[in-house]
Amino acid sequence: MTFCTTCALPSRTQFASPELVEAIVEGGHDRADDPAWETSGAATVEDYALWCGHLCGLTCLRMALGPDAPSLFDLRDGALKYGAYTVDAQGDIHGLIYAPFAEYAREELGLDATVHRTLTVDEIAGLLDEGRTVMASVHYGIRRPERPAPGRGGHLVLLTARDGDRFHFHNPSGISPETRCAELPSAMFETFFAGRGVSLGPGHGAGPRA
Template sequence: MTCRTCLAPVHTQFASPGLVEAIVEGGLDPAEDPRWADSGAASPAEYARWAGHLCGMTCLRMALGAGAPSLFALRDGALKYDAYTEDPDGVIKGLVYAPFARYVGEVHGLDAVVHPHLSSAGILDLLDEGRAVMASVHYGIRHPERPAPGRGGHLVLLTSRTADGAGVHFHNPSGTTATTRAAGLPLAVFERFFAGRGVSLPGAPATEA
């Protein structure tokens, strides 16, 4: 089967890919990102408050392919469906999978399926069916050579098996380098970070990365 999602655009949840490492590991205030407006945010403050929570919207943007709405336009749509919520004290919570799947289906016409209990074998089956998988992993997956600090809390977009069939290719919205933004790992390594849940989407139209 021809892989379409492996050719999907590679996006980061921060507007300047070259600043991702400084933001997520160096403590740089996202408001200092000179390209913040490219995200569709209304202000540097809104961008700084939200960008770190938008790994799921970045995955959706990649899955939608060329011509996808801006990151914050997708966030606005997800908010209308309560796929993100805010506590009275301003704490942002989400992505909430079920309302996200409704949003994706009703607004973007994609058959999104929630997988609350997803095995590694199940991921491979979905990829073989030509679906992409938004998988819940620990953000530490960008350093696979280190012990996994935990499982879950971050979303990456799995696009295909690796050439040997024994691993997975994925796009990481918080990848700090080109090779961690479009990465491939043996399944046994991926499993150390994987929380066993996610959302599958139809493969995106092929496009130039």
């Protein structure tokens, strides 16, 4: 775990070995060959390999909770109980589903979680100015912002701060330190952004329940 100098929150990836993220997401590296898989909290390497590619949203949550957050798979187990993910008859995983996720964050983790079914970059700026963090739906191509955005949505990043019109965010599938703790002008960010997300702020008695 490393800490971001801009926002002082932990920088984490949804894969147990940050140095393998590029190989996994762009090179087809077998997730089951991640030597650090046990640090995720998964019970088995098979469970880790099946789920880690779906846990960008919970990695965002884990970063927002700070350095003492539960393990990634402890959060997965909690989110499953609230229906924030579903698994169909074919074994395909669906989620993160925002409403039950927000209920989980409120009820079990003490966070003030609000679903934004429509959201603009100006509204994101306002939420950041209020001291909230924002889980925003973007295209995973945001890890290579030098390329034109190939689409919008399908992946979640955690916006933590802004400097004028520049957004600072943490990307759970960033392929380098610079793309894991990244900054982009809001206009460039918008080209990847699907216009929805979840904002998080401290609640009463914030923190994971014992």
